[in-house]
Amino acid sequence: MWWLEPLAVALGLSAFGIYSFWAALQGDHYAWGPYLSPFYSPELFGNSSHALFGPPPSWWPAAFSMFGVELHIPFSPAFLILWAPLGFRGTCYYYRKAYYRSFFQNPTACAVGKPWKSYCGETAFPLILQNIHRYFLYVAIVFIAFLTYDGLKAFTREGPKDYVAGLGSVVLLLNAFFLAMYTFGCHSLRHLVGGHLDSFSDSASSCTRHKIWSGVTCLNERHMMWAWISLFWVGFSDVYVRLVSMGRIADLRIF
Amino acid sequence: MAETREFQVFRGDRSGGKMETYPVEVTPGMVVLDAMHRIQATAAPDMAVRWNCKAAKCGSCSAEVNGKPKLMCKTRLDALPADRPVEVRPLRTFPLIRDLVTDVSWNYEVNKKIPPFTPKPGAVWRWKQEDVDRVQEFRKCIECFLCQTVCHVLRDHQKQPVFNGPRFFVRLASLEMHPMDGLDRLEQIKEKSGLGYCNITKCCTEVCPEDIRITDNAIIPLKERVVDRFYDPIRVLFRKIFGSASLTKPE
Numbered sequence: 001m002w003w004l005e006p007l008a009v010a011l012g013l014s015a016f017g018i019y020s021f022w023a024a025l026q027g028d029h030y031a032w033g034p035y036l037s038p039f040y041s042p043e044l045f046g047n048s049s050h051a052l053f054g055p056p057p058s059w060w061p062a063a064f065s066m067f068g069v070e071l072h073i074p075f076s077p078a079f080l081i082l083w084a085p086l087g088f089r090g091t092c093y094y095y096r097k098a099y100y101r102s103f104f105q106n107p108t109a110c111a112v113g114k115p116w117k118s119y120c121g122e123t124a125f126p127l128i129l130q131n132i133h134r135y136f137l138y139v140a141i142v143f144i145a146f147l148t149y150d151g152l153k154a155f156t157r158e159g160p161k162d163y164v165a166g167l168g169s170v171v172l173l174l175n176a177f178f179l180a181m182y183t184f185g186c187h188s189l190r191h192l193v194g195g196h197l198d199s200f201s202d203s204a205s206s207c208t209r210h211k212i213w214s215g216v217t218c219l220n221e222r223h224m225m226w227a228w229i230s231l232f233w234v235g236f237s238d239v240y241v242r243l244v245s246m247g248r249i250a251d252l253r254i255f
Numbered sequence: 256m257a258e259t260r261e262f263q264v265f266r267g268d269r270s271g272g273k274m275e276t277y278p279v280e281v282t283p284g285m286v287v288l289d290a291m292h293r294i295q296a297t298a299a300p301d302m303a304v305r306w307n308c309k310a311a312k313c314g315s316c317s318a319e320v321n322g323k324p325k326l327m328c329k330t331r332l333d334a335l336p337a338d339r340p341v342e343v344r345p346l347r348t349f350p351l352i353r354d355l356v357t358d359v360s361w362n363y364e365v366n367k368k369i370p371p372f373t374p375k376p377g378a379v380w381r382w383k384q385e386d387v388d389r390v391q392e393f394r395k396c397i398e399c400f401l402c403q404t405v406c407h408v409l410r411d412h413q414k415q416p417v418f419n420g421p422r423f424f425v426r427l428a429s430l431e432m433h434p435m436d437g438l439d440r441l442e443q444i445k446e447k448s449g450l451g452y453c454n455i456t457k458c459c460t461e462v463c464p465e466d467i468r469i470t471d472n473a474i475i476p477l478k479e480r481v482v483d484r485f486y487d488p489i490r491v492l493f494r495k496i497f498g499s500a501s502l503t504k505p506e
Contacts, residue, residue: 111347111405114407117412123451131481134482187471198431198432200386201434210385
């Protein structure tokens, strides 16, 4: 049954990849009142009230030319931001393990033979670029701030001064929480906050760093769990906002 | 009445060999190594098995049980599927000597290439617990080399000339993170140990009988230190402007 885990991971990641690509292409039904789908947050340009810099940009090309074929891709705010979470998860140490095993079969499972003869690991292009993971982490932390703001703003469904908890408010706040648990358990963050020190006790600041490092280590020990929970929940949050926005379901008022 | 289970054990040497089947009377609490001893005692006194402590502390009885690298003395028979014979093979990554015994001496040659602990001049020999904790984990290694045998870089690609393997990343991490060690090891870690070949698929962590979090606590922290020195463009620029001592371990 060694194939079960890589198969489940491949199916899970493929399902999420296909759905998120489809959702990003839509460019519509990503917001409802104070709710904003995490696939579209922060919305830099767009038609919703969440857009930070106004309507869709005029510089968005009418068509993309690729191998002599003209592709007409309508503007979607998701295109401007999805590279960041994609890059963060794509270079994440946990996801690297997951997709090296499930997609690249490098190896598929422990002590199981593999179909490839040549191997250079992460010593050459393109995989050597995995080393820029910490830069995606910096962007991901900024995104956590936006998503937390979205989660809190989602409690203003009936106006900026009337705090109402709809089911969507809880969904979006949980989304920010799960993503924060995943992001703040990052291996690169663990290194940056203190892991690079050889001594945790030689100064007052290194003692503080040891405490932060211990906190990150605590989350890091469950990095895989948070990676999957946050991945599922971000997709679910988009589905929820989309269905409410399309009028297929009514947002449940909790209090 | 005692239960009898079938064992298929590799018998042979470098010139060739085959799986031999042995029925073994098993009793509750038996481990695979007990079964090998019973085979030696009853059916195959010439079968070669390396073992020593029978307590999962010497790291001698490593073998591949049902295709998975394990310590035979720590693998209970009641944890293995009862509906099929138990397969026991020698470690695949190392040259076979005979039966279940392999030549693991390559590992000791790699170990010799790692510069030993070199104290900082004038180091104060007083430790705090938080500093001890991190490197203490690496001291649990019993050198069973299960991590080495399961690592696909060594097992499937035979990168022994350029890749030290997880066991020695643990050793390098224990030295590199040591508060008293004064040697700059990052150049060696990047260039000579072949850290970049590791694609962190965590098989080493999965098989470690001492539960050392090899990938999370040794390999990835080393990778991040290598990134600090060689791949982080802002740090590289910063060092160029403000000097090498600004963002690296003192040399």
